[in-house]
Amino acid sequence: MVQSIQAQDVSLEYLEERFKLKKVNDETFFVEWFDNLPEITDLEQQYLNRVKDNFLRLAIHPPLLENAVKMVVVSPLLDLAGFYAEPFSFATEESIELTAADAGEVVRGRIDILVIQAGFWLLVIESKRPKFSLLESIPQALAYMLANPHPEKPVFGLVTNGTDFIFLKLTRGNQPKYGLSDQFSLLKRENELDQVLRIFKKISQVLS
Numbered sequence: 273m274v275q276s277i278q279a280q281d282v283s284l285e286y287l288e289e290r291f292k293l294k295k296v297n298d299e300t301f302f303v304e305w306f307d308n309l310p311e312i313t314d315l316e317q318q319y320l321n322r323v324k325d326n327f328l329r330l331a332i333h334p335p336l337l338e339n340a341v342k343m344v345v346v347s348p349l350l351d352l353a354g355f356y357a358e359p360f361s362f363a364t365e366e367s368i369e370l371t372a373a374d375a376g377e378v379v380r381g382r383i384d385i386l387v388i389q390a391g392f393w394l395l396v397i398e399s400k401r402p403k404f405s406l407l408e409s410i411p412q413a414l415a416y417m418l419a420n421p422h423p424e425k426p427v428f429g430l431v432t433n434g435t436d437f438i439f440l441k442l443t444r445g446n447q448p449k450y451g452l453s454d455q456f457s458l459l460k461r462e463n464e465l466d467q468v469l470r471i472f473k474k475i476s477q478v479l480s
């Protein structure tokens with residue numbers, strides 16, 4: 273009998289054991305989050321400042337739910353990065369199933385936001401409410417990324433709780449490997465949304 277496991281309940285240990293997932297610490301594996309990032313305009317910076325102010329103002333009146341994080345923070349970033357325009361399309365609440373070989377287990381879940389180009393998965397976004405730690409979101413996002421139906425292509429990811437942001441990159445090949453970016457935060461004095469947007473733009477350039 274096949275056992276069903278929810279993606280939100282998996283751990284890194286589980287993914288390492290069942291799917292041989294390995295973390296790569298070599299910075300050359302995931303250069304897209306820091307190397308030769310596009311610049312942003314003064315107008316975009318002003319808009320990002322407003323996004324940050326809006327989120328922090330709303331956050332002092334809890335509960336700030338997951339849908340609010342997507343609406344107030346994630347959606348403006350996707351728009352500025354060009355992911356709502358051609359050649360990209362996107363899906364929300366996309367169902368996935370990930371089968372563990374010889375384990376009689378299936379990981380199931382729904383991707384919050386999935387950016388697609390010509391049928392290929394490009395970017396998986398997992399959004400949580402502010403009280404969630406990103407450490408809890410990373411295994412869930414990686415499980416979704418492992419379900420990519422085109423394993424020959426790398427797939428990028430983002431986990432965010434509105435306050436903090438971490439990018440991911442996963443490749444399959446002979447062994448699934450992943451890397452992580454630094455963590456960016458809206459609680460710092462400088463508005464790090466500009467770095468988040470620059471990474472989004474870099475990913476869109478690389479993949480388009």
